[in-house]
Amino acid sequence: MDTVIREKTSARKAQIVETAQQLFREKGYSATSMRDLAKAVGIEPASLYNHISSKEAILQHICFHMAEEFFSAIEDIHLQPGGPQEKLRIAVHRHIGVIVNNLEASNVFFNEWRNLGEEDLQKFRSLRINYEYKFKEILQSGMETGAFKPVDVRIAIFTIFSAMNAIYDLEKPGVPIETDEVASIISTIILNGLNV
Amino acid sequence: MDTVIREKTSARKAQIVETAQQLFREKGYSATSMRDLAKAVGIEPASLYNHISSKEAILQHICFHMAEEFFSAIEDIHLQPGGPQEKLRIAVHRHIGVIVNNLEASNVFFNEWRNLGEEDLQKFRSLRINYEYKFKEILQSGMETGAFKPVDVRIAIFTIFSAMNAIYDLEKPGVPIETDEVASIISTIILNGLNV
DNA sequence: CCTACCGATCGGTAGG
DNA sequence: CCTACCGATCGGTAGG
Numbered sequence: 001m002d003t004v005i006r007e008k009t010s011a012r013k014a015q016i017v018e019t020a021q022q023l024f025r026e027k028g029y030s031a032t033s034m035r036d037l038a039k040a041v042g043i044e045p046a047s048l049y050n051h052i053s054s055k056e057a058i059l060q061h062i063c064f065h066m067a068e069e070f071f072s073a074i075e076d077i078h079l080q081p082g083g084p085q086e087k088l089r090i091a092v093h094r095h096i097g098v099i100v101n102n103l104e105a106s107n108v109f110f111n112e113w114r115n116l117g118e119e120d121l122q123k124f125r126s127l128r129i130n131y132e133y134k135f136k137e138i139l140q141s142g143m144e145t146g147a148f149k150p151v152d153v154r155i156a157i158f159t160i161f162s163a164m165n166a167i168y169d170l171e172k173p174g175v176p177i178e179t180d181e182v183a184s185i186i187s188t189i190i191l192n193g194l195n196v
Numbered sequence: 197m198d199t200v201i202r203e204k205t206s207a208r209k210a211q212i213v214e215t216a217q218q219l220f221r222e223k224g225y226s227a228t229s230m231r232d233l234a235k236a237v238g239i240e241p242a243s244l245y246n247h248i249s250s251k252e253a254i255l256q257h258i259c260f261h262m263a264e265e266f267f268s269a270i271e272d273i274h275l276q277p278g279g280p281q282e283k284l285r286i287a288v289h290r291h292i293g294v295i296v297n298n299l300e301a302s303n304v305f306f307n308e309w310r311n312l313g314e315e316d317l318q319k320f321r322s323l324r325i326n327y328e329y330k331f332k333e334i335l336q337s338g339m340e341t342g343a344f345k346p347v348d349v350r351i352a353i354f355t356i357f358s359a360m361n362a363i364y365d366l367e368k369p370g371v372p373i374e375t376d377e378v379a380s381i382i383s384t385i386i387l388n389g390l391n392v
Numbered sequence: 393c394c395t396a397c398c399g400a401t402c403g404g405t406a407g408g
Numbered sequence: 409c410c411t412a413c414c415g416a417t418c419g420g421t422a423g424g
Contacts, residue, residue: 048420054419054420
C-alpha cells in the first residue's frame with residue numbers, strides 16, 4: 001500500500017520535472033511560470049508544491065542530475081586503452097552520447113544554469129571546471145608527447161566544448177540525432193581538420 | 197537647438213540600450229525588469245518609455261543590429277582572393293571579429309533571441325539561414341574541388357558555428373580577447389585539426 | 393490534490 | 409523626466 005502511494009507520487013514528480021524541462025527549453029526558465037507548468041501537467045498550480053519545493057528546485061535537479069551524467073560518462077577515461085588521440089576521441093563520443101540521450105535536459109543545463117541561486121551557481125561552476133580539467137589533461141599530455149599541435153590549451157578546450165555542447169541544437173523534429181555519426185564527424189574535424 | 201535636444205535624447209537612448217545589454221547578459225532578458233533597467237540607468241521606470249517603446253523593442257534592436265553587423269562583415273567574401281580554404285579562413289576571422297567587437301551584444305544575440313515576438317522570430321531565423329548559407333557555399337565548393345574532406349556539410353557547418361559563436365564566453369574580466377589569436381587557433385583546428 | 397488567497401512585482405500608461 | 413497608478417501575473421502558503 002505504502003509502496004503504491006509512493007510510486008504514484010514519484011511518477012507525478014517525474015512527470016513534473018519532465019514537463020518543466022520541455023517548457024524551460026521552449027520559453028526559458030524565467031519566462032516559464034508555475035501556472036504554465038501546472039497547466040501542462042494538468043493540475044492546479046498549488047498542487048505542484050506537493051511534489052517539488054520550489055521552481056528553482058526543479059532547475060537545480062535538472063542541472064545537477066546532468067552534471068552527474070557527464071561525470072560518470074568519462075569517469076574511467078584514464079583507464080581507456082590508446083594514446084591521447086584515442087582517449088580524446090572516446091571522451092568526445094561519451095560526452096556527445098550524454099547530450100543526445102538527454103536532449104531536453106541538456107538544453108536546460110547549458111542555457112539556464114545561470115538562473116540557479118548563488119550557492120548552487122558556485123557549486124555548478126566548480127563542477128564544470130573539474131570536468132573540463134579531465135579533457136585538459138588529455139590535451140596537455142598529448143602535446144607533451146607530440147601527438148597534438150602545441151596550441152593554447154584553454155582556447156582548444158574551449159573550441160572542443162563549444163562544438164560538442166551545441167549539438168542539442170542540431171535536432172530537427174522527426175530527425176533523431178545519430179550519436180555515432182555526429183561524434184565521429186566532430187572528432188574528425190577536431191583531430192584531423194577539414195583539409196584533405 | 198533642435199540638434200542639441202535630439203543629441204541628448206539619442207545619447208540617453210544609446211545609454212539605455214547599452215545598459216540593457218549588460219543586464220540581459222547577466223540575468224537574461226526575462227529576468228531583467230524595466231525597473232532594474234531604470235535603476236541602472238538612473239531614471240524612473242516610466243521615463244524609459246520616452247526613449248524606447250517597449251522592453252521587447254530593445255531586444256529587437258540588439259538582435260537585428262547584430263545581424264546587420266554579421267552580414268556586412270562577410271558581404272564581399274566571394275570577392276576575396278584564394279580558394280575555399282582561404283575564403284573560409286577569412287570568413288571565420290571576420291565573424292569572430294564581429295563577436296569580439298560586440299561582446300555584450302553578441303551574448304544577448306545568441307542567448308536571448310528566442311524571446312522575440314513570433315514575427316521577429318521568423319525574420320531572425322531566416323536571416324540566420326541566409327547567413328549560414330554563405331559559409332555552406334564555401335564548404336561545398338571546397339568539397340567539390342577536393343580541398344575539403346567530404347563530410348556531412350550540415351554537421352560541419354554546425355561545428356564551425358558552434359566553435360565560433362561561443363567565444364563570447366571566453367572573456368575573463370581584465371583579459372581582453374585577441375581576435376587574431378582566437379581566430380587563428382579556431383581556423384587551425386577547423387582546417388588542420390589537432391593532430392600533428 | 394483543490395479552493396482561496398497572500399504580498400510582491402511585472403510591463404506599461406495617463407497626465408503633467 | 410517625474411508622480412501616480414493600472415490590471416495582470418508572479419512564486420508560494422494556509423487550510424482542508
